[in-house]
Amino acid sequence: MIDVELRGIMKKFQSNVVVQNFNLQVEQGEFISFLGPSGCGKTTTLNMIAGFLDPDGGDLLIKGQRMNGVPPYKRELGMVFQTYSLFPHMTVAENIAYGLKLRKVNKQEMQERVNRVLGLVKLPNVADRYPKQLSGGQRQRIAIARALVIEPSLLLLDEPLSNLDAKLREELRDELKRLHHEIGVTTIFVTHDQEEALALSDRIVVMNHGFVEQIGTPLEIYNQPASEFVHTFIGKTNRLEGEVIGMDGDVLTLRTTGGMLVKAAKQQRTVALHEKVIIFIRPEKIKLTDTAVSEEANRVKGYLQLASFLGSYTECEVKVGEHTLSAKVQMTDSSVDRQEGQTVYCQWNADDVLVMPAGRG
Numbered sequence: 584m585i586d587v588e589l590r591g592i593m594k595k596f597q598s599n600v601v602v603q604n605f606n607l608q609v610e611q612g613e614f615i616s617f618l619g620p621s622g623c624g625k626t627t628t629l630n631m632i633a634g635f636l637d638p639d640g641g642d643l644l645i646k647g648q649r650m651n652g653v654p655p656y657k658r659e660l661g662m663v664f665q666t667y668s669l670f671p672h673m674t675v676a677e678n679i680a681y682g683l684k685l686r687k688v689n690k691q692e693m694q695e696r697v698n699r700v701l702g703l704v705k706l707p708n709v710a711d712r713y714p715k716q717l718s719g720g721q722r723q724r725i726a727i728a729r730a731l732v733i734e735p736s737l738l739l740l741d742e743p744l745s746n747l748d749a750k751l752r753e754e755l756r757d758e759l760k761r762l763h764h765e766i767g768v769t770t771i772f773v774t775h776d777q778e779e780a781l782a783l784s785d786r787i788v789v790m791n792h793g794f795v796e797q798i799g800t801p802l803e804i805y806n807q808p809a810s811e812f813v814h815t816f817i818g819k820t821n822r823l824e825g826e827v828i829g830m831d832g833d834v835l836t837l838r839t840t841g842g843m844l845v846k847a848a849k850q851q852r853t854v855a856l857h858e859k860v861i862i863f864i865r866p867e868k869i870k871l872t873d874t875a876v877s878e879e880a881n882r883v884k885g886y887l888q889l890a891s892f893l894g895s896y897t898e899c900e901v902k903v904g905e906h907t908l909s910a911k912v913q914m915t916d917s918s919v920d921r922q923e924g925q926t927v928y929c930q931w932n933a934d935d936v937l938v939m940p941a942g943r944g
């Protein structure tokens with residue numbers, strides 16, 4: 584069943600179009616993320632789904648009903664904003680019960696439901712405290728509890744974790760995931776953090792300048808990006824420019840502008856012989872070895888220019904001719920201590936090379 588549908592949604596402020604031709608169907612129970620850089624239209628789109636803004640074009644449907652012009656309180660949504668939006672003069676319990684009061688739920692049921700959601704967000708003992716007596720992470724949990732207590736048909740979260748420090752953010756991210764497994768409410772989550780989107784989502788909508796660049800599962804977005812923007816936004820990558828100089832069955836031979844030869848396996852997007860291309864290789868796909876013996880289709884000699892030890896892995900920069908390749912070396916395969924200035928061989932598989940036609944997006 585489709586819970587939410589956006590059909591050709593457009594939004595402009597004065598003459599400035601900030602969301603364009605947005606099409607999406609959200610299945611019941613799905614966890615969808617809107618991911619994109621600041622200003623790309625994530626909050627604007629979420630606010631149209633919530634009813635705080637009305638689209639200037641297209642149709643918005645919730646459970647099959649056209650919702651254009653319907654005010655937020657008639658949409659049965661739970662919403663959590665980026666900034667803490669608890670009422671400071673009310674206790675936690677009063678904050679959470681607020682939406683139930685508006686809905687004239689009786690006292691006993693109200694108390695039960697408040698206690699239940701406090702249990703869900705793992706804060707059973709703070710009902711009588713005021714927001715200022717809670718930590719930032721606790722406040723965001725209460726904001727989530729307040730959104731959940733009305734048993735919304737749809738949960739909308741606008742960067743609920745971005746004001747928290749890194750460790751807490753990760754902790755609360757896992758909590759959100761657990762909560763979603765537990766109650767299964769259809770959720771739309773806005774973030775500009777690709778890790779958050781990858782970790783949480785059934786599907787991700789990657790946005791750029793008001794446009795949808797790609798909609799797909801985290802694996803699809805990571806491994807089969809529809810555009811250079813999607814590939815580079817979703818994680819670190821090595822980007823080389825070059826040309827297709829050979830095609831042998833399913834294997835492409837590419838020559839970079841720096842004269843390096845790269846073998847690439849058959850691509851999703853077809854490229855022609857002699858076509859100018861952009862070549863991407865993720866740092867975690869590059870292995871460093873001390874010998875020229877290679878199991879992989881690609882092997883180049885270089886010297887280690889920079890090695891940054893980052894705990895679970897070492898980030899290495901290897902100078903290969905006029906290129907600098909970035910490699911992420913996991914501790915498991917770095918029994919040897921990498922020294923800067925060392926000669927190393929970079930190896931990678933033909934399957935791990937992504938090739939896109941240059942100038943075709």
Ligand SMILES: Nc1ncnc2c1ncn2[C@@H]1O[C@H](COP(=O)(O)OP(=O)(O)OP(=O)(O)O)[C@@H](O)[C@H]1O
Binds near residue numbers: 619775
């Ligand atoms: N009320 C408004 N009036 C005019 N322009 C607006 C208004 N609200 C948003 N915009 C513009 O619309 C564009 C999209 O804004 P939006 O808030 O949706 O971005 P966002 O993707 O949520 O970004 P962020 O990650 O920074 O929150 C921006 O260029 C913004 O300046």
Ligand SMILES: [Mg+2]
Binds near residue numbers: 625626627
């Ligand atoms: Mg925003």
